[in-house]
Amino acid sequence: MSTQQETGIEFSLVPEENQQHFRLLELPPELLSVITADNASPLQLKSLDAPPSSLSGPNVVLCTHDKTYNLRQVSTSNSVFVVQPTIPTDSTLSTPGIEAIAQCTSTLELLTEKTNVSATSLVKAALPTYTSTGIPATGTRIAKQHLFSNIPLSEAECELAWRDLACFEHEGAAMVPSDSVRLQVWRAILTTATAEGVDLTDTLDDRQVRALTENDAEWPGELADAVLRSAGQGDGGSLLLLDGHKLALSVGLVLLKERTANGRNAVALDRFEKEWADLMPEAWREKATIERLEGSFGREKAGKDITFVDTGGSQATTVDGGAPADAKTLGAKRKWHEKFKASKKTA
Amino acid sequence: MPTIPIHPPSTHRSGSSALALPQLLQTPSGYAIVEIQGTVNTSRTNDNANAMGKIVFPHYEPGMANEDTSWHKRVYLYVGKHQRLTGEVKKLAKPLAVIRKVAGTGNESAPEELEIAEIVYWKVLFAHRPEPVGGE
Numbered sequence: 001m002s003t004q005q006e007t008g009i010e011f012s013l014v015p016e017e018n019q020q021h022f023r024l025l026e027l028p029p030e031l032l033s034v035i036t037a038d039n040a041s042p043l044q045l046k047s048l049d050a051p052p053s054s055l056s057g058p059n060v061v062l063c064t065h066d067k068t069y070n071l072r073q074v075s076t077s078n079s080v081f082v083v084q085p086t087i088p089t090d091s092t093l094s095t096p097g098i099e100a101i102a103q104c105t106s107t108l109e110l111l112t113e114k115t116n117v118s119a120t121s122l123v124k125a126a127l128p129t130y131t132s133t134g135i136p137a138t139g140t141r142i143a144k145q146h147l148f149s150n151i152p153l154s155e156a157e158c159e160l161a162w163r164d165l166a167c168f169e170h171e172g173a174a175m176v177p178s179d180s181v182r183l184q185v186w187r188a189i190l191t192t193a194t195a196e197g198v199d200l201t202d203t204l205d206d207r208q209v210r211a212l213t214e215n216d217a218e219w220p221g222e223l224a225d226a227v228l229r230s231a232g233q234g235d236g237g238s239l240l241l242l243d244g245h246k247l248a249l250s251v252g253l254v255l256l257k258e259r260t261a262n263g264r265n266a267v268a269l270d271r272f273e274k275e276w277a278d279l280m281p282e283a284w285r286e287k288a289t290i291e292r293l294e295g296s297f298g299r300e301k302a303g304k305d306i307t308f309v310d311t312g313g314s315q316a317t318t319v320d321g322g323a324p325a326d327a328k329t330l331g332a333k334r335k336w337h338e339k340f341k342a343s344k345k346t347a
Numbered sequence: 348m349p350t351i352p353i354h355p356p357s358t359h360r361s362g363s364s365a366l367a368l369p370q371l372l373q374t375p376s377g378y379a380i381v382e383i384q385g386t387v388n389t390s391r392t393n394d395n396a397n398a399m400g401k402i403v404f405p406h407y408e409p410g411m412a413n414e415d416t417s418w419h420k421r422v423y424l425y426v427g428k429h430q431r432l433t434g435e436v437k438k439l440a441k442p443l444a445v446i447r448k449v450a451g452t453g454n455e456s457a458p459e460e461l462e463i464a465e466i467v468y469w470k471v472l473f474a475h476r477p478e479p480v481g482g483e
Contacts, residue, residue, distance in 0.1 A: 022446060
């Protein structure tokens with residue numbers, strides 16, 4: 001044994017005050033492949049300015065370009081050291097060695113469960129609304145980039161919500177159009193398309209998009225562009241192809257919200273479907289059927305009338321707060337010994 | 348709170364060239380992870396570093412293939428002359444990213460940036476209590 005002792009690797013510990021600060025993050029396979037890819041883009045740590053409820057605790061998430069992960073900090077009672085080879089101060093002293101330059105008392109783990117925060121409701125809540133009276137005079141002006149950096153979701157998820165809501169940036173200020181403005185703009189686009197003989201169900205090139213979104217400064221050009229592209233397939237590009245299902249869904253939903261004043265009133269189903277179909281390009285009229293809005297409407301008067309039912313934001317809040325979540329955490333706390341047992345085995 | 352970027356590991360990262368550890372445990376930056384069950388109490392001896400002991404891989408020989416795992420089961424950490432901790436080399440179920448702070452780009456919206464300094468796939472774990480051993 002003693003010969004081995006002599007050939008051993010010197011292990012030393014840098015005094016605490018000289019230690020560096022490192023964080024350890026567990027890398028599940030999909031995240032590992034993201035960061036080891038060629039030209040990997042940076043990950044992002046994001047947090048919510050004001051967590052929706054006090055229960056949710058520290059709300060920090062880790063985002064790749066298109067995915068969002070919840071983070072959990074797991075403490076360890078073991079001494080976990082990050083070591084590095086020591087640099088020999090004297091080359092004649094050739095004993096190889098390592099030194100611990102940092103001690104990590106906890107590890108960051110990714111939670112596999114999906115975040116229940118809806119990008120749409122966060123984007124909507126953060127932005128001033130552009131109404132028929134024009135650009136809101138009051139309220140803070142936020143640029144799109146700034147908005148995204150304060151939403152605890154990945155870039156791609158923010159972008160999707162931005163597009164679905166037909167948000168637009170005008171003179172550096174991001175805005176979300178109100179339902180009635182969206183309808184008004186869409187109606188104008190539809191009229192222009194008919195007048196100019198543009199087929200909205202076919203691929204649209206730049207020139208056609210410009211022609212469709214041109215207006216007599218009634219509203220910013222960016223708004224019309226956003227409304228048109230909100231039903232587009234893919235990520236834009238020079239050619240735009242509208243998605244019939246997406247268009248029917250967004251026009252139908254916006255119309256329903258507008259006509260029922262966000263669910264306060266009811267509208268007659270047959271009249272609603274007629275009006276909806278009128279807002280669709282001729283070839284896509286039959287896509288305007290109420291079944292498409294399943295889950296977003298409620299029937300009244302034996303199904304003759306319908307009203308809007310909000311599922312987007314409200315669902316997220318009931319999952320976040322409320323009694324069920326409370327009970328769950330309490331139960332989990334009581335089973336701490338079982339959790340501990342599991343971690344002991346893996347350690 | 349603004350978004351804090353975490354930069355992926357640099358492909359040009361390099362560290363100290365002292366190749367003390369078996370090749371399997373070496374990383375481009377030189378960082379590795381050693382875990383000891385329990386706490387380590389040190390009394391300060393000098394400003395640079397406190398010598399803790401010597402690590403020995405009794406079954407390891409330089410030049411062993413990386414696929415050869417026969418030496419993983421036994422690692423000794425000799426503390427002083429009379430105590431020995433027994434451990435093993437373990438593959439991490441999930442690799443660990445070693446993250447550190449780096450200076451921001453000067454952009455005021457991102458005063459702080461992070462960087463993955465290294466990705467570590469293995470650790471040396473000492474999970475047993477110290478045993479007495481005879482001195483020289």
